[in-house]
Amino acid sequence: MRRSKSTADVALHPSFPQADFLREQKQQLATIEREKTEPVPLALRVLPGLIYGKGHPYSEPWTGSGTAASVTQLTREDMARFHAAWFKPNHATLIVVGDTALEEMKPKLEKLFSAWTPGETPKKNVATVALPERSVVYLMDRPGAPQSLILAGNVAPPKNTPAEVSIESMNDILGGDFGGRLNMNLREDKHWAYGAATLLMSARGQRPFLAYAPVETDKTKESMTEIDQRAARHPGGPSGDAGGVGSGEGERDPAPARVARNHGPSHELGGRSDRLQSAGRLLPDLRRERCAR
Numbered sequence: 001m002r003r004s005k006s007t008a009d010v011a012l013h014p015s016f017p018q019a020d021f022l023r024e025q026k027q028q029l030a031t032i033e034r035e036k037t038e039p040v041p042l043a044l045r046v047l048p049g050l051i052y053g054k055g056h057p058y059s060e061p062w063t064g065s066g067t068a069a070s071v072t073q074l075t076r077e078d079m080a081r082f083h084a085a086w087f088k089p090n091h092a093t094l095i096v097v098g099d100t101a102l103e104e105m106k107p108k109l110e111k112l113f114s115a116w117t118p119g120e121t122p123k124k125n126v127a128t129v130a131l132p133e134r135s136v137v138y139l140m141d142r143p144g145a146p147q148s149l150i151l152a153g154n155v156a157p158p159k160n161t162p163a164e165v166s167i168e169s170m171n172d173i174l175g176g177d178f179g180g181r182l183n184m185n186l187r188e189d190k191h192w193a194y195g196a197a198t199l200l201m202s203a204r205g206q207r208p209f210l211a212y213a214p215v216e217t218d219k220t221k222e223s224m225t226e227i228d229q230r231a232a233r234h235p236g237g238p239s240g241d242a243g244g245v246g247s248g249e250g251e252r253d254p255a256p257a258r259v260a261r262n263h264g265p266s267h268e269l270g271g272r273s274d275r276l277q278s279a280g281r282l283l284p285d286l287r288r289e290r291c292a293r
Contacts, residue, residue: 004096004105008112014083021076028071035063039149039214042140050138051153051208057124058205090118126205129155137224148220150213152227155206167200174198174230175211181230182211190226192219 035041045061052059060066094113096105131154156167168176175182175198186193196213211231215223 004109004112008109008116011087012113012116014080016076016079016083018076021079025071025074028065029068031063031065032068032071035061035065043149043151046138046140047151047153047210048208050136051155052129056129057126058203058208062208086121088119088121089113089116091121129206131155135228145217148215148217148223150211150215150220150224150227152211152224152231154209156200156209158205158207159202171198171200171209176200182213182227185226185230186213186215186223190219190223192216192223196227 035045041063044063048062049059065071094109096109157163161167172180174180175196180198182196182198183193186196193213193215196211196215198209198211201208201210211227213223213227
């Protein structure tokens, strides 16, 4: 019960100490700079805006760290205003675990949170994104990189679509499992990649659907062609042409060069990064996320 009291106090009376805020702000800025030096986090910072467009709620970096400009401008007062606007009991879920029962905990929690008044939260405009008319390749080049990272992406319908079972099956076959065609082709057959995958993210709006493959540098073009061809064999995929990001291992410069393609992968490897720190860790993290969902 002591822990419940602490939870109620934090939810209802957060203090946002200035010293703690400044420390967290500094650490967040350092995290952003570190992400720009590693291929997977860097790509996951750039790709959302290319898929959803500037200003869309889903266009923020999928590393979850934000941008240096936004973090620098934040103040303790901004945190307090955000809490006041978004933390409402009618838009919250309280989860209790342990050796207890609902009839025991409910009256105690209602007493602890009795001062928490309901209210409406701001509405997010999760606009529908139009599928691109053609595929585009964005290159982030680092000469001499030991390998290339390919991320191909587009939008899939929301999870509540009537075609969800078909979409999940398509993803499993294409690259959602180790035995998916993408991994079997690039890893087992061609030996160009240690692993390749596709994965769908959950979202209330159109979901990211991505394809991921770290490949040998001299097989970058061929690997992109293979991904494109594998996706083209899935006419029932969740979307049309896709955009992609190809980056050299450890690359730093996010300035893209654009190259048009005739056909794009109608697939996207969906990977929320959860602050992924290296390309070598992305595949298992993505697999775990898929299983958790």
